[in-house]
Amino acid sequence: MKTGYLIDMDGVIYRENHLIPGVPEFIQALIATGAPFLFLTNNSAPTPEDLAVRLKHLGMHGLYARHFYTSAMNTADFLCETDPGCTAFVIGEGGLLTALHERKIANDAIEPRYVVVGEGSTTMDRLTKAHECIERGARLLATNPDNWCPVSSTKTRPGAGATAAFLEASTGRRAYYLGKPNGYMFHRARRKLAELALGEPEQVVMIGDTMETDIRGAFEAGMQSYLVLSGSTQFEDVGDYVYQPTRVLRTVAELTDEVHTGKPPDLRGDRAAASSGFRSSKAGLRHQTDILALHKPRPRPAMTK
Numbered sequence: 001m002k003t004g005y006l007i008d009m010d011g012v013i014y015r016e017n018h019l020i021p022g023v024p025e026f027i028q029a030l031i032a033t034g035a036p037f038l039f040l041t042n043n044s045a046p047t048p049e050d051l052a053v054r055l056k057h058l059g060m061h062g063l064y065a066r067h068f069y070t071s072a073m074n075t076a077d078f079l080c081e082t083d084p085g086c087t088a089f090v091i092g093e094g095g096l097l098t099a100l101h102e103r104k105i106a107n108d109a110i111e112p113r114y115v116v117v118g119e120g121s122t123t124m125d126r127l128t129k130a131h132e133c134i135e136r137g138a139r140l141l142a143t144n145p146d147n148w149c150p151v152s153s154t155k156t157r158p159g160a161g162a163t164a165a166f167l168e169a170s171t172g173r174r175a176y177y178l179g180k181p182n183g184y185m186f187h188r189a190r191r192k193l194a195e196l197a198l199g200e201p202e203q204v205v206m207i208g209d210t211m212e213t214d215i216r217g218a219f220e221a222g223m224q225s226y227l228v229l230s231g232s233t234q235f236e237d238v239g240d241y242v243y244q245p246t247r248v249l250r251t252v253a254e255l256t257d258e259v260h261t262g263k264p265p266d267l268r269g270d271r272a273a274a275s276s277g278f279r280s281s282k283a284g285l286r287h288q289t290d291i292l293a294l295h296k297p298r299p300r301p302a303m304t305k
């Protein structure tokens with residue numbers, strides 16, 4: 001069976017500035033066997049070219065811009081498909097500006113059709129301008145719903161979801177969130193994977209470390225989902241969620257042999273673990289996105305390592 005892989009980056013491929021052990025062998029196995037794969041990230045700040053260079057500096061060769069699909073590209077695809085020729089006031093960085101530019105979405109600080117919020121730094125002046133645009137009728141879009149993003153094992157930074165929440169609070173308007181877990185992200189990623197593979201893979205697997213984005217989105221898109229424990233999720237937290245991954249792995253290194261052999265995995269053990277091994281371990285969740293609970297307090301996330 002031809003399997004295509006959608007692979008999250010932070011917490012799956014690297015943490016901070018280090019590749020996770022076994023990743024180079026896994027990626028080389030994908031390349032050597034011709035298995036279609038695409039890196040899928042909610043980080044809308046870098047361009048695909050930036051990401052290829054970043055991985056090269058970490059020691060991962062053989063990757064090109066075509067191997068990456070970001071929430072910024074997803075947002076640009078969304079606007080291009082639903083409202084071609086529209087204009088936008090953008091709070092975001094190079095990856096988002098480039099993606100919109102490539103889709104012919106013009107910048108407009110006077111009377112834009114959309115305010116688009118992405119990852120990265122901004123100023124109160126830019127937020128005020130965005131607020132005014134929304135008051136004049138612009139619709140609010142965010143590249144992804146992450147309220148916070150990991151920086152290191154002891155540090156996080158505010159994400160695009162937090163910036164969008166600021167504007168939701170000031171304008172009383174709700175944002176529409178692209179990126180994972182939005183089904184449109186998975187729909188377009190699957191299409192791009194099919195283009196890369198010159199045909200639709202028989203099955204598509206999402207590999208990720210975050211339950212609310214990677215695993216939830218894959219489940220809702222009808223894909224297999226493999227949770228890796230090398231990032232933001234601890235094994236004992238999996239039971240907190242109503243949706244469950246198809247498999248749980250320590251790292252992607254566990255997949256290298258089966259990519260080489262092409263043998264389908266025996267999932268009996270994993271399924272047994274998924275159905276009986278996970279129990280909610282604590283009251284209260286600290287979800288990274290929390291998009292449906294804006295009225296609730298937003299506690300700081302637990303530091304995972």
Ligand SMILES: [Mg+2]
Nearest residue numbers: 008010011209
């Ligand atoms: Mg991740």
